[in-house]
Amino acid sequence: MTRAPVCSCGGKLRKVTLGATELAPLFGLRGVLEGPIPGLRCGTCEQETLEGQTIDRMLIAVALSVMSQPRILSTEEARFLRKAVLGMTQAALAEHMGINPTTVADWERGERPLSKEHDYELRGVALSSLVVRFSPRFRAFVQNLPRILRAPRTLAPPKRAKRYVVRASEMPAA
Numbered sequence: 001m002t003r004a005p006v007c008s009c010g011g012k013l014r015k016v017t018l019g020a021t022e023l024a025p026l027f028g029l030r031g032v033l034e035g036p037i038p039g040l041r042c043g044t045c046e047q048e049t050l051e052g053q054t055i056d057r058m059l060i061a062v063a064l065s066v067m068s069q070p071r072i073l074s075t076e077e078a079r080f081l082r083k084a085v086l087g088m089t090q091a092a093l094a095e096h097m098g099i100n101p102t103t104v105a106d107w108e109r110g111e112r113p114l115s116k117e118h119d120y121e122l123r124g125v126a127l128s129s130l131v132v133r134f135s136p137r138f139r140a141f142v143q144n145l146p147r148i149l150r151a152p153r154t155l156a157p158p159k160r161a162k163r164y165v166v167r168a169s170e171m172p173a174a
């Protein structure tokens, strides 16, 4: 470890266990993460903070909870995936998904719900972003994910199984 963390007020930060933390300030979701959560408290001003590593772990837990919902995503959940998980503007997400920016804006305003296909794809894109961020070896896989998810399932599987040829150049760097 490096030297002890210091508060913006100059006070020393001590490790504490937080009982709970609100999700809204961090992730824009109404809700709470129930503890115990490792945190830091300033000995001078008493302000409580979370370390970046803890926030990352919280993000994974919250994203799992959101993406496990067995129904169409709510406006708030769709916005959470775009902003907190993907860190994208509405326009950037629309471009990434190959859809109209007004479609994204409509979800988030509650004008119309996500279609089943867009819901699947948004979850897939969000999941892929988490995988790349926390497991860089999946980068190449993830770059192909929009194509994988968006390919129309209009063709039947082949009658005779195809023989796969995979190049070693597709292996991630050691």
Ligand SMILES: [Zn+2]
Binding pocket: 007, 008, 009, 010, 011, 042, 043, 044, 045, 046, 047
């Ligand atoms: Zn302080």
